[in-house]
Structures are given as C-alpha cells and as structure tokens.
Amino acid sequence: MNLPSRKQLSPMRDFIVSRGVSGAVSLLLVTFLVFVGTALLPGDTASALLGQNATPEALAALRRDLGLDQPLLLRYLGWFAHAVRGDFGTSLASGRAVSEVLLPRLGNSLLLASVAAVFLLPVAVGGGIAAAIWQDSWFDRLLGFTSMLFLAMPAFLVGYILIYVFAVRMGWFPSMSVAPFFGGAAAWINILALPVISLVIIGQAHTMKLTRTAILAVLATDYVLMAEVKGISRRRIILRHALPNALSAILSISILTVAYLIVDVVVIEMVFSYPGLGKLMVDSVSYRDLTVVQACGLLFALIFIGMNFLADFLALLVNPRQREPARGA
C-alpha cells in the first residue's frame, strides 16, 4: 500500500547514496594519491626533518620511529584509521598534536568565511537579480564591467589596494591581523573588516554573473513568454514567476560561493597575516611540516566536497524535477 510514497522518496535516496558514495570515493582517492605521491618521490619525512647532513643511522632510526619502514598500504590504512577519528598525528615542526594546532585555526577561518558570506550573498545575489531585471541597462553594463575587472584581478591585488587605501592612507584599520584575539567585538570588527571586504569584492563577481545567467535562463522559458503576452509587468514576472523557479539554482550558487570563499581565504589570510587554516597550511608547506599539510589539505577538501554535495542536495530538494543536478563549475 505504501509503495507509491516509497517510490516518491527514492530519487532523493538514490541521490544521497550515489553522491555520498562518489564524494567519499573522491576523498579516498585524493588521500591515497597524496599518500602514494609522498612515497614515490625522492626524500621522505625523515630526510625532510633531519636535513641534508643526517647520518644514515639517524635516518633509519627516525624512519623506524615514524613507522616509515612499514609497507605503503599499511601506512596508508594506519593514517586513515587515525584520521577518521580526528587524530592526524603530531606536527613535525612543533611536536604538538596536529588536531590541537588545527582546531583554533579552523575556527578562525570559518569565522572569516562566514562573516564574508553574510555580506557577500545578499550583495551578489541581489546584484545579479537586479542586473537580470534591468538587462542591458547602464546598471547591467556597469556590473558586467566591474565583474570582468574583478575576475581578472589576483586576489592579493584587491587585498593590497584595500590595505593601501584604508590602512595606510586613512589609518582606519590595521594592515595586519596581528592584534591579540581579545578585547571584545570592537577588536574583532577591526581585525575582520579588511579581510572580509576583500573576500566580498573577490567573490561577488562570479556569484553575480551566475545569478544573472540563472534568472535570464528562466526568463527564456515559454511560461515567461506567456506571462509577457498576457501583459504582466517585467518586474512582476521576475519576482512572481521567474524567481521561484530560479530559486534552486540560486541556492546552489550561494552554497558554491561559500565553498569558493573558503578557498579564497587561503590567499587573503596570507595578505593580512590572519591566523587561519589557510595561513597555517601555507606556513607548514614552507617548514615541510607534512603531517599538518596533509591534515589541512584533507580538511579543505572535506569542506569543499561537502559544500558541493550540499549545493546539489538543496537544489534537488527545492526543485524535485531536477533529478540530474547540475555540477558546480
């Protein structure tokens, strides 16, 4: 009797299972690639740690201590089993547990990215909708021009221009996030302001373009033509007919924007010396602190894959017709 309702549910379940599995496979493959890559390349963690002048005996001893003399597959499985439980080993540079180093940095990065998202999404989605409503107007052209400009700029250029104008010339904000992390809301606003503005400027162009395209795609459909023929105003067509149907696209665009924000954070954190996960990862690369780099890489990948999954999932939830969700570009 309840067969029909189960049948209705199944595309959803199919999607979750198939995308969940493929996401997990991707993640496994990536970790394995990195691991095999580590093993195939000349030099290993031990030689990176001890440097060029290490004696063979010291190297062998350290390899034994680190478990580097075990077979590759065994090492991978061991690392994986620990990583699943949140244990990424010890940092080679500081000797502290990786998770202990990682967590506060992750918190800082997520704070930066989410504050940026709060400002970025309304501006970019609203701008995209407005550009679609007044297509080919001077406003649309202006937005098209600025998007083109910002898409061509390296992220650090935006950051440094802001530093030059607002930190050096005006002196409103510090040019680096070196202030200690206490002092309440005012201190936080001070530290976050410029990195957040940079992220908003960098991220908005892409999101705005995608939103505009999504709305215009809906406007090209037959039922919009029908509404136009009936003589309904363009603004009403967009707000009442096009927007609800573009909602699933806008929702996934928004989530993908957040996913890309988390990546943009890496460069912006370096520009402002903001103590987040991105800066930790880049600093660890220069110390060749491989356990930290691996853990950071895994976390970034996990967040990014998770966000992509969420984007497709929500798109499906909002628009059940969309059985075959579009892949985020």
Added chain:
Amino acid sequence: MRRFGFLLSVAAFAALILAALFAPVIAPFLPNEPVHAPYATPGEGGLLGADSLGRDMFSRILFGLRYTLGISLTVSVLASFTGVSLAFLAAFRRGWTDILLGRLVDAIMSVPQIIFALVVLAVAGVSLVTLIMTMAVLESTLFYRVMRPVAADIVAMDYVEVARLRGEGLGWYLRREILPNAAPTLIAEFGIRISYAVLFISGLSFLGVGVQPPAADLGGLVRENALAISVGQLSPLAPAACIALITLSVNGIVDWFIHKYSIRAELG
C-alpha cells in the same frame, strides 16, 4: 564595443609578449643587482623605484613577466595536450579506460586546485619542474572535462565511423577529422586556461611555493615587496596590476572569439 575591447586586448597582449621576449634588451638594469638605494621611490631611481635591496623594480617586472607568461603557456600547452589526448582516448576506448579516467579526473577536480597544489608541492618540494608538472596535471583535468563530451559527439559522427570502417588508424582521424571539428571549443578553452594559469602561478608564487628567489615571477614580486605597502609604497601593486593586465587582455580576446564562433558560454 566588443571589437574595440578585442583590439585593445590584442594590442596589450602583444605588448606584454614582446616585453617578455625582449626583456634583456629593454630592461635598463640587471634584475638581481642592487643598483639603487633600498626602497628608492620612482623619482629617485629607475622607472618604478627599487625594492628593499635596491634592485630596479621595472627591470624585475620585465623579467618576472617572462616567468609568468612562460610558465603559464608551458602549463597550458602540456595540460591541453594531455587532457585532450586522454579525452579522445576515453571516447574511443569506452569501458574501463573511460570509467577510470572519469573517476580520476572527478577526484582531482573535487579538491580546490590551490589546496591540491600546496599538498603536492609540500611533498615534492618546490622547483620549476615540480611546479609546472603539478599545474599541468591539475589543469589537464579541465581540458578533459570540456573535451570528453565533444570527443564523444565527434566519435559518434558518421564520417568518423566511415573513416573507422575504412580502416584508418586512431592518429589519422584525430589529426584529419576530429581536431579540425573540435578546434573552436578547444581554442576558447585554451585561452581561458592561460588566463587561469597566470592567476594560479601568481597565487602560488605569492604564497611562496612558486618561483623561488632570487628569481621572481610577478606573484613573487608582490610577495617580496609586500611589506613596502605598509609604509605607503605602491611598488607591490605594479606587478599585481601587470598580472591583471595579462588576464584582462587574454579574457578580452577569448570573449571576442567565443562570440565570433558562438561557442557555449559555460566553458571553464
């Protein structure tokens, strides 16, 4: 308007290429020699002033341009060759080759490129070779993704079938039948990838895992001079603006090309 943008882009890009090619002739000073006072302003020394060691900024930018353009072009050529070959291989062979390549490309693409590059370069160590190889592998996945459906369409076409029946080898119809058909899409994607590769290498060098000192590409120059900005110097912005000029001009050319051949706008 688009035509104007196109001509401007071509002029700018040609000027940049020429500047890079003839850098040793144009540059007034050697890029790695201290010839001015440290932090000399544009008036005091050279066209764009000097960095913290007194090296001439203008000369360094000219030589940096060589690295940036050279690496981006090399990466794009390698990546397009690899990606396109693999896409056609998958379309021809189908079966396991197709599935495995597809999964591998999906896996690589599911992780942000800069994160992937950081992990690989941390392990492999930074050198020009590892840098170019890493970038080329990552970029080839995008060529693969764009070309795989195109390849499938072309492989299914009648004339390819005829060629196959005639007993021509794979290399023959790749060269004579397929590439001419796929060319517009491929060229557009190639342009988009160059401009992306410029931003990618600049980003990596800015993070310190790209071109290593004393040599510097444009991103590396921004990194070197980053501290000067806090004391009110504009010198780090010159190489950064130069990067934007490259990507703007390449995008302008690609934009014109896409409209001329009305290629789908969803590329890249």
